[in-house]
Amino acid sequence: MLQITKIFNFETAHALHGYAGKCRNLHGHSYKLHVTVSSKTPEEGYLGGTGILMDFKDLKKLVNEKVVDKFDHRLILSKAYLAANPNLGELENLEIWDMEPSAENIILYIKQELQGGFPEDVELVKLVLYETSDSYAEWIK
Ligand SMILES: Nc1nc2c(c(=O)[nH]1)N=C([C@H](O)[C@H](O)COP(=O)(O)OP(=O)(O)OP(=O)(O)O)CN2
Numbered sequence: 001m002l003q004i005t006k007i008f009n010f011e012t013a014h015a016l017h018g019y020a021g022k023c024r025n026l027h028g029h030s031y032k033l034h035v036t037v038s039s040k041t042p043e044e045g046y047l048g049g050t051g052i053l054m055d056f057k058d059l060k061k062l063v064n065e066k067v068v069d070k071f072d073h074r075l076i077l078s079k080a081y082l083a084a085n086p087n088l089g090e091l092e093n094l095e096i097w098d099m100e101p102s103a104e105n106i107i108l109y110i111k112q113e114l115q116g117g118f119p120e121d122v123e124l125v126k127l128v129l130y131e132t133s134d135s136y137a138e139w140i141k
């Protein structure tokens with residue numbers, strides 16, 4: 001299968017409510033996101049026209065609008081975390097989620113944000129989200 005990938009970076013703070021370890025406290029990550037798309041039409045030896053599956057520039061614009069701009073320099077906390085720490089509720093860069101902002105839940109959120117936003121013949125097939133240099137979540141269609 002032919003596919004293309006673009007890599008994005010964003011800085012986001014979070015905490016995991018109920019986590020039995022240091023990640024229950026507020027902290028941040030330099031997230032690295034790999035977004036991979038494929039053509040719905042099987043390729044036949046070569047791509048006609050301009051020879052591109054989807055313009056990297058268009059992929060960049062879409063992911064920046066739908067994901068990076070929403071996460072970069074934001075603080076994500078669950079309703080459960082805020083119920084236990086109500087003093088944080090007034091912060092201007094706070095995003096409040098129903099679920100805990102684990103790498104797993106962030107990647108599922110990103111999948112939902114991106115799916116449906118691609119040109120008709122293009123589909124999202126893989127996301128990889130690095131939370132640290134050696135910890136990542138992966139979604140594969
Ligand atoms: N399955 C998951 N486990 C953990 C998540 C997560 O989102 N999904 N998140 C955390 C923490 O938020 C944070 O990412 C710490 O992760 P970790 O890989 O443990 O980070 P470090 O490498 O910096 O930790 P060391 O103590 O230095 O090993 C925890 N788990």
Ligand SMILES: [Zn+2]
Nearest residue numbers: 014023027029
């Ligand atoms: Zn973390």
